[in-house]
Amino acid sequence: MRTHYFSKILLGFLLLLFCAPTVKAGEACCHILICCRGNNDGMTFLVDGKWNPAHDYRDISQVADILQKIKDAGINNVIIDMTNASQWTNLWPIYQPMVNNVQKVCQEKKMKFFVFIGAAFTEANKKTLTMSQFAFWNAMAKNVWEMWAQDPAYKRYGYGDDRPILIVFQPADMYWERYKAAPDSEKTYLSRFHIGTTQVNSPILSGKSDGWGYRNYSQSVDGKVRFASPNKGVPPADWGRIGREEWMKRVKWAGEAEEYSIYGSYDDVCDAIHWGIADTKNCSVPHKKYPDDQPYCYYNVVKDILTGGSGELAK
Numbered sequence: 001m002r003t004h005y006f007s008k009i010l011l012g013f014l015l016l017l018f019c020a021p022t023v024k025a026g027e028a029c030c031h032i033l034i035c036c037r038g039n040n041d042g043m044t045f046l047v048d049g050k051w052n053p054a055h056d057y058r059d060i061s062q063v064a065d066i067l068q069k070i071k072d073a074g075i076n077n078v079i080i081d082m083t084n085a086s087q088w089t090n091l092w093p094i095y096q097p098m099v100n101n102v103q104k105v106c107q108e109k110k111m112k113f114f115v116f117i118g119a120a121f122t123e124a125n126k127k128t129l130t131m132s133q134f135a136f137w138n139a140m141a142k143n144v145w146e147m148w149a150q151d152p153a154y155k156r157y158g159y160g161d162d163r164p165i166l167i168v169f170q171p172a173d174m175y176w177e178r179y180k181a182a183p184d185s186e187k188t189y190l191s192r193f194h195i196g197t198t199q200v201n202s203p204i205l206s207g208k209s210d211g212w213g214y215r216n217y218s219q220s221v222d223g224k225v226r227f228a229s230p231n232k233g234v235p236p237a238d239w240g241r242i243g244r245e246e247w248m249k250r251v252k253w254a255g256e257a258e259e260y261s262i263y264g265s266y267d268d269v270c271d272a273i274h275w276g277i278a279d280t281k282n283c284s285v286p287h288k289k290y291p292d293d294q295p296y297c298y299y300n301v302v303k304d305i306l307t308g309g310s311g312e313l314a315k
Contacts, residue, residue: 026261074306119170166193229264
């Protein structure tokens with residue numbers, strides 16, 4: 001009797017072990033900034049084994065090096081920042097080749113890429129462009145659709161929606177209201193994408209973002225998409241970099257997303273959403289400095305956690 005009893009307990013334990021639902025970690029993504037490479041304020045970035053003051057996506061060897069670091073950190077999806085209207089107009093000959101370089105390297109490294117576009121104009125843009133905001137960005141979505149979105153290396157959402165992903169630089173409560181109000185003729189190409197929105201500033205407000213983030217940390221209403229960056233507050237009053245322990249917590253929190261987890265590291269301007277290894281000891285702006293001027297501080301935490309560690313050894 002006792003043997004039979006313990007056999008039933010063992011069988012029940014094995015059923016729990018092998019049949020219990022598993023929590024799938026979110027697919028890891030990170031932003032890469034291909035513009036604004038000149039506002040580094042004394043920071044340098046590790047590119048091709050050298051500390052470079054201005055990484056350059058026109059140089060495909062640099063692109064390969066940057067994306068390899070991303071891949072080594074356990075991230076296989078990159079989001080290309082194309083949020084400035086000028087990148088699509090007067091500066092298009094400069095930025096299109098950069099995206100093409102990222103595309104080529106993603107193909108070679110079996111990584112995925114997708115594009116992050118703007119959704120609003122500055123007053124200066126409005127004076128020079130006669131078409132509406134949605135007509136303009138719909139035209140840019142047409143470019144993305146025709147040039148990149150058909151490539152197998154372009155990321156599709158994949159969770160009940162197989163459309164290619166396109167991120168827009170506007171909070172959800174603003175964007176979707178304007179999207180619904182826009183005539184169908186102004187969203188013919190936008191409608192072909194799975195669109196995610198960003199929440200620009202903290203604190204996290206439910207419904208303000210579809211989880212793709214921009215500053216601090218945020219998530220979708222259902223928590224299936226989460227974004228975390230190693231910064232705090234809103235500039236300029238309470239802006240700054242967070243410490244390693246807090247960054248570990250955020251990386252683990254983002255990793256618990258059911259569908260997508262987006263990680264931010266640095267950019268050249270102020271927002272700490274883009275990727276790289278930066279030396280900030282000579283940076284002239286205090287809020288851009290890494291804790292203890294450790295260039296690998298944020299990168300190593302992400303790499304350790306996403307490749308199976310706890311983050312504790314990342315110093």
